[in-house]
Amino acid sequence: MAIGIVFHSIALITIMIMIGAFITKQIEFNNDIRNMFTTLIVNIAMPCIILSSIFKLDMTNELLSNAFLVLFLSIIINILGIIIGGLIASRVYPQLDRTREIAILSGLGNTGFIGIPLCAILLGPEGALYAAMFDAGVDITLWTVGSLILQKEKKVNLNTLKSLINIPMIAIVFGLTFSIIQIKPYVFFLDLFNLLASLGAPLAMFYIGMLLMNLYKARAVNSLATYKKALWLPITIKLILVPLIVLSIGNLLSLDNTIFQTVFVQSMMPSLTLASILFSKFSSDDEMGAATTAISTIFAMFTIPLMILILNMISF
Template identity: 40%
Template sequence: MEMEPLLTTIFVMGVMIAIGALIGKRMPLTHDSRQLMITLIVNVGLPCIILHGLFQLPMTRELLLQIFIVFGLAFLLSCLGVFLGFCAARLQGVSMKKACEMAVVSGFGNTGTIGLPLCAALFGPKGAVLAAVFDAGMDLCLWTLGVMLLQEKRRVTLAGLKSLVNIPMMAIVLGLLLASLGLTPPPAPIKQLTATLAAIASPMAMIYIGMLLFDYLRQKRPLAISRMGAPLGIKLAVYPIAAALLITIFPLSREIVQVVAVQVAMPTIAIAPIVFARYGADEELAAMMTVFSTLLSLVTIPLVMMVNHMFL
């Protein structure tokens, strides 16, 4: 992977996050404004990135095979991240409940609002499609294994599985169906519409993250560094490097390896505080991990990619 495009993209993302923080300072997020931003990003921007990518790719057996491989890798590698986070927490001597919480914030990354636009910028339409599939596989792991770890009674709930039915997931299914039926590319107006709306996803996502980060930091919630050191180290360094090295063992295409290497380097998933609150877990830990891992990831993503570049 060429480092210059990655560094340029990370720099641009960092600037957009800073702009979001400045906007958040003058116009703090309200419930309504937060819902509006989430709706535009998740229900408009990200699905259009997925559809725009699929509209530009011929649906071949090779691409279908890559999609299934990436989906499976996403699930398995998310399990690896959770396992590494759990082991690190237990070595610290924390309780089983706390170890499970630390495992979740260590294993699940922001592969949607950050990873998907980043892969689209670095690898083009195919990178966007594979990144979206990776996000879908990680979501499946989150709402099964992740939710079980956060509950006192270990079980998969119907409510959790319902969360898998969302507009980005529907965009993947619809795009694959249309491509498989030979109905792509679509008419020019539809193609231009998805391309235009896809372009809003990354700027809006970064600005929203900046506003969200400022909102969390403004509350000045105290949190012992000792509680965050291990999950931060696992999420941003140990897990992405271990996962990237692991996939080099298998005869995978360079496109898959590059997309997976970027996705596993993402910071803690943005909805972690919501999921933790929903299942009575430590919402404060989830919120602070989201904040600090996102800030640190602007530095760690290029560093991890440089380490991986020696082996990929």
């Protein structure tokens, strides 16, 4: 992976995040604005990135098996990160009683908002498809293992399973099904998917910038003062330790180059944006989730190029 392309992409992302932060100077980042952005990103832009990428590829048996391999690797990596975070937190901060939150924040990343657009930029349509499958693995882990960890009464019910059914997941199933039976939409729809897909990266980065600025001005500041000794743990595990483990495993496995690069990039994403919402749902510490999301996103702008630089220095 060319480090010049990475720095170029990170620079573009950083500028777009700064634009999002600047927007909060002009308008109030309230729930209506938040819902508008998340709806546009999750329900329109991300599905179109997925569909646009799938229909640009010739769906072979090898490509399909590779996609499901990425899904499997995603679940394994996510669970591994959760286990590592939980074990270290229980030993380093047993008195803090935040082991569950640290475990989730250590294992699950922002593979949708940031990961899919970034992989589309760096690795093209095939990378975007694999990134979408990795993000599907994050969703599966989040609403099964993640929800079980946070629940006081351990159970997976119908409402939990319904959370797995979302528009990006439907787009994956729809796109793969039509590609397998070799049916492509009319050119009009392909052009529409391509145009709407181009909104994904800018909207996602604007949202991250607005979220960061809003958290800085409000809750994240208080959370940082309360948990400043513990926040470094999930951030270090998520941004550095887990990617290094993936890099080491990739050195041992004979993975397709695009598969490995996609999995590696997705493994280094900052803590998931849904953390504070998920924690709030299960009466956990949502302020810690918000603070970790904000700070890990800022640090990721530096650790992502660093990790890819390490990748380029290692011969596979």
